[in-house]
Amino acid sequence: MNPADELFYDTFLIHPDGRIFLHEAHLGRNRRTAHHLGFGTAPDPAGHLPPEYQGGLAAGRASFYARESNCLAVTVTIRPLEAADICPAAAWVALWRPADPDLDVRWRRIKSRHNADVERARRTALAAGYPTALLADVHGRVGEFCIGNLVLVEGTRLVTPPLACGVLPGVMRHALLTDGDPVVEVALVPFARLLQADGVFLTNALRLIVPVRELQVDYRRHVWPIPPAITALQRRWRRLALAD
Numbered sequence: 001m002n003p004a005d006e007l008f009y010d011t012f013l014i015h016p017d018g019r020i021f022l023h024e025a026h027l028g029r030n031r032r033t034a035h036h037l038g039f040g041t042a043p044d045p046a047g048h049l050p051p052e053y054q055g056g057l058a059a060g061r062a063s064f065y066a067r068e069s070n071c072l073a074v075t076v077t078i079r080p081l082e083a084a085d086i087c088p089a090a091a092w093v094a095l096w097r098p099a100d101p102d103l104d105v106r107w108r109r110i111k112s113r114h115n116a117d118v119e120r121a122r123r124t125a126l127a128a129g130y131p132t133a134l135l136a137d138v139h140g141r142v143g144e145f146c147i148g149n150l151v152l153v154e155g156t157r158l159v160t161p162p163l164a165c166g167v168l169p170g171v172m173r174h175a176l177l178t179d180g181d182p183v184v185e186v187a188l189v190p191f192a193r194l195l196q197a198d199g200v201f202l203t204n205a206l207r208l209i210v211p212v213r214e215l216q217v218d219y220r221r222h223v224w225p226i227p228p229a230i231t232a233l234q235r236r237w238r239r240l241a242l243a244d
Contacts, residue, residue: 091213148204
């Protein structure tokens, strides 16, 4: 299939025994995306792992396409993943990216290359030597990273922006919200609130919890410490992801 025909995609962590970590949450989001696009359901990537996969820790990518029969097809590709890539110890640096004029928050709800502003932010960050960019919404409030959701540490409280700010309903974001240990508050994050946070991390379904130590804003930079709350979350979720 032509990559340009891909409607949406999903990325996931494959456990060494072949299980997809947070499998039910992935299925739920893919089905909601399918319904949003006018399809009855979405196929389960777990049943379409490529024959070259023989077990072991891996990163999976499922690409969803439309068939002529008005249903979805899926192809899955994999790549090896090291245990150290999950909840990595090294903190990341991000590039601040204001909202583009063509921001369409409706597409932000879908994990798709059709999110033109997200794709531009990703390419801009990589070209400048940053692993990711932090995106604003149309009101200048903080939204999400171009490859994951944002979570702030404020004392003993965790805070993440609402979906209304053009935030993807991330699988790991959902896991943190439903786990409740600790409680994650959903609240608007003006830029000033971001800078005053005690710590910041990125969360996605592959790397789970990634500390962010620095944000590059034009020619200025803002640095956060890595508080114990982030390292404690990393230990817990890494143990869950790699559990037998």
